[in-house]
Amino acid sequence: MSGDSDAGAGAGAGLSVGGFALRVVLVAAGLAALGYGVDGLLTMPRATRPSNATAWLIGGIVVHDALLVPGTMLVGFALSRLVRAPYRAVVQGALIVSGAVALMSLPLWRGYGGSVDNPSVNPLPYGRNLAIVLGAVWAGAALLMISRAVRVRRTGRRGDSADG
Amino acid sequence: MARMLSGRLPDPPTAVRRGPLRAGAFPSTLHDQRVASLLGIALGITFGTCFLTGLVSHFMQHPPTWLSWPSRPVWLYRVTQGLHVTTGLASVPLLLVKLWTVYPRLWEWPPVRSVAHALERLTIVPLIAGSIFQLATGIANIAQWYRFHFFFTVTHYWVAWITIGALVVHIAAKLTTVRANVGRKRHERIPGTAVSAAPERTAGGREGDSRREGAGGGGQVLEDLEDQGNLGNGRDGAPPAGGLTRRGLAVATGTAAAVIVVTTAGQAVPALAPLDLLAPRRPDLGPQGLPVNRTARTARAARVAVAARDPGYRLEAVGTRRVGYDLAQLHALPSHTVRLPITCVEGWSADATWHGPRLRDLLDAALIPVDATVRVESLEAHGGYRASEVRPAHARDPLTLLATGLNDADLELYHGYPARLIAPDRPGVLQTKWVHRVVLL
Ligand code: HEM
Numbered sequence: 001m002s003g004d005s006d007a008g009a010g011a012g013a014g015l016s017v018g019g020f021a022l023r024v025v026l027v028a029a030g031l032a033a034l035g036y037g038v039d040g041l042l043t044m045p046r047a048t049r050p051s052n053a054t055a056w057l058i059g060g061i062v063v064h065d066a067l068l069v070p071g072t073m074l075v076g077f078a079l080s081r082l083v084r085a086p087y088r089a090v091v092q093g094a095l096i097v098s099g100a101v102a103l104m105s106l107p108l109w110r111g112y113g114g115s116v117d118n119p120s121v122n123p124l125p126y127g128r129n130l131a132i133v134l135g136a137v138w139a140g141a142a143l144l145m146i147s148r149a150v151r152v153r154r155t156g157r158r159g160d161s162a163d164g
Numbered sequence: 165m166a167r168m169l170s171g172r173l174p175d176p177p178t179a180v181r182r183g184p185l186r187a188g189a190f191p192s193t194l195h196d197q198r199v200a201s202l203l204g205i206a207l208g209i210t211f212g213t214c215f216l217t218g219l220v221s222h223f224m225q226h227p228p229t230w231l232s233w234p235s236r237p238v239w240l241y242r243v244t245q246g247l248h249v250t251t252g253l254a255s256v257p258l259l260l261v262k263l264w265t266v267y268p269r270l271w272e273w274p275p276v277r278s279v280a281h282a283l284e285r286l287t288i289v290p291l292i293a294g295s296i297f298q299l300a301t302g303i304a305n306i307a308q309w310y311r312f313h314f315f316f317t318v319t320h321y322w323v324a325w326i327t328i329g330a331l332v333v334h335i336a337a338k339l340t341t342v343r344a345n346v347g348r349k350r351h352e353r354i355p356g357t358a359v360s361a362a363p364e365r366t367a368g369g370r371e372g373d374s375r376r377e378g379a380g381g382g383g384q385v386l387e388d389l390e391d392q393g394n395l396g397n398g399r400d401g402a403p404p405a406g407g408l409t410r411r412g413l414a415v416a417t418g419t420a421a422a423v424i425v426v427t428t429a430g431q432a433v434p435a436l437a438p439l440d441l442l443a444p445r446r447p448d449l450g451p452q453g454l455p456v457n458r459t460a461r462t463a464r465a466a467r468v469a470v471a472a473r474d475p476g477y478r479l480e481a482v483g484t485r486r487v488g489y490d491l492a493q494l495h496a497l498p499s500h501t502v503r504l505p506i507t508c509v510e511g512w513s514a515d516a517t518w519h520g521p522r523l524r525d526l527l528d529a530a531l532i533p534v535d536a537t538v539r540v541e542s543l544e545a546h547g548g549y550r551a552s553e554v555r556p557a558h559a560r561d562p563l564t565l566l567a568t569g570l571n572d573a574d575l576e577l578y579h580g581y582p583a584r585l586i587a588p589d590r591p592g593v594l595q596t597k598w599v600h601r602v603v604l605l
Contacts, residue, residue, distance in 0.1 A: 023336040030332030034290060037325030047318035056312055057323070060296035061289070068260070069267050076192070076407075085406030092408045093416035100257035100420035101427070104303060105442040113309025113444075118459045120450030121308050129441035133427055 086148040094141035169280040184271040196396045201345040203262035210255040215328045217248035235561040238588035242507040246432030249511030257420035294327030306510045431512040447514035451578040471543040483530035483604040497521040508592040520568040537605045543598040552594040558587045
């Protein structure tokens with residue numbers, strides 16, 4: 001636990017006795033659930049394929065920490081050079097929305113999955129649909145940027161209205 | 165014990181403090197405790213919802229003997245499973261933005277301060293691994309994209325326990341931090357506030373000086389500031405230079421979640437069907453205007469198709485007495501029409517009009533007692549879903565049919581011709597298709 005403070009110094013330093021007890025209960029319950037899950041995963045190896053499941057569990061962290069976040073940071077860095085102040089926030093926001101939407105529907109617009117003999121699985125033109133959704137997102141972003149441009153011109157001040 | 169856990173460990177040599185380990189390596193002020201706390205609360209709600217609705221799905225499919233699910237309301241499972249998948253999908257931006265926000269903590273210096281700190285960091289591993297795993301496997305599964313070698317349901321179930329357990333431990337660890345960063349009175353809850361700012365940050369900014377001077381608790385102050393690690397706490401962060409503010413980040417993340425909900429929930433919520441652009445199913449697309457999950461066309465199931473079309477087909481009910489009906493007799497039985505949703509474990513659901521004999525009439529004909537559990541068996545020879553158990557609440561419900569027709573036409577093979585079970589409030593995998601026998605258990 002962030003918890004040197006919590007577990008150790010405990011009640012004396014700003015944490016009430018009740019708060020301390022709550023934490024002890026939460027930690028115990030959490031560890032019990034965690035252990036139950038690990039035990040279940042390992043006792044049904046024919047269904048869970050522990051080595052394959054572990055590869056996916058660790059693989060997820062690695063892909064996220066080593067690729068996704070550094071990639072995002074590179075994009076952020078590029079934006080800070082390429083897009084000026086009142087508009088950058090809008091572009092960042094629209095990219096967050098676009099990235100999340102594209103990621104959660106990735107198998108669909110990439111054409112992964114589905115079922116050869118069952119046309120009711122993944123039946124839509126997902127590439128086109130993604131374009132429609134992202135088009136709407138960026139249209140909204142464009143409107144926001146226009147309104148910011150107008151505001152900047154009116155007030156004559158720059159970079160002051162970055163709230164968005 | 166407490167001393168052993170919280171005793172300060174020696175720092176590693178500063179010579180290795182390079183790259184992302186450097187002070188100030190992550191300059192964005194959005195790496196911030198308030199952002200992390202608010203996103204944490206949102207994720208606690210969505211993951212909690214996923215976990216509870218997931219348990220409902222699990223225990224509907226594998227009920228312990230003492231648990232008897234009601235057959236009403238007819239839409240209960242439709243709501244819980246639709247909620248499960250939609251909330252899970254909406255968690256994608258919440259999780260990714262949250263992890264981005266706290267990313268500097270991965271490179272925290274010193275890497276471990278004490279045994280307790282090391283243990284806390286250790287429980288972060290199953291938390292992140294489990295969270296990403298649940299979302300990734302869930303997304304792949306609903307698209308029927310089976311790139312993994314494990315059985316989805318079982319593995320997703322056990323990893324859910326791992327994830328939720330690690331989440332509860334994490335909540336316990338972050339309670340004070342969240343309280344000091346969220347809510348109207350948050351500034352009063354900053355534990356020990358004698359020191360003005362984290363070492364790496366410059367003071368000043370919108371909420372700059374709201375930190376209250378006063379009664380500091382010695383070591384506690386230090387620990388709490390250190391707990392902040394290389395995250396800012398907004399109270400002292402300079403406003404970002406022209407990029408997203410904290411508020412802007414919250415708006416963008418919320419918008420992402422909202423766009424995801426609006427473009428996918430239509431696979432379960434009829435009113436949103438026209439906006440169903442990015443979900444794996446459309447409630448009106450499929451044979452006879454209804455989606456299908458399992459078909460009789462795969463090699464293994466091919467013999468089902470043959471058996472189902474065999475003119476010698478008979479539907480049997482076996483209780484104290486054995487009764488059997490050929491196709492003509494089956495269609496001659498008193499028929500009832502019901503409007504019931506079919507809800508797939510994969511989250512989509514669709515209303516349909518079914519007709520056919522009531523299950524309970526067949527049970528009566530076979531002299532099966534009212535309080536008995538029965539098994540409905542399919543023509544399939546193998547497979548986990550070839551039969552399903554029907555307990556009295558569902559077996560005796562007047563809405564439960566062995567449907568022979570769908571939307572005013574005869575049932576097609578896709579939907580379980582010659583007869584399929586359709587009952588209220590029941591996962592689709594248990595609505596057994598191609599039924600040929602009902603037996604008393
Ligand atoms: C994008 C996110 C997610 C999607 C699309 C998703 C999808 C699914 C699906 C399709 C099922 C039904 C499996 C079946 O019966 O065949 C399921 C079950 C379940 N899910 Fe999720 N899920 C997601 C996230 C989560 C999360 C975050 C948790 C909890 C931490 C969770 C916990 C469960 C549990 C406990 C079950 C029951 C498994 C069983 O029947 O044994 N899910 N999920």
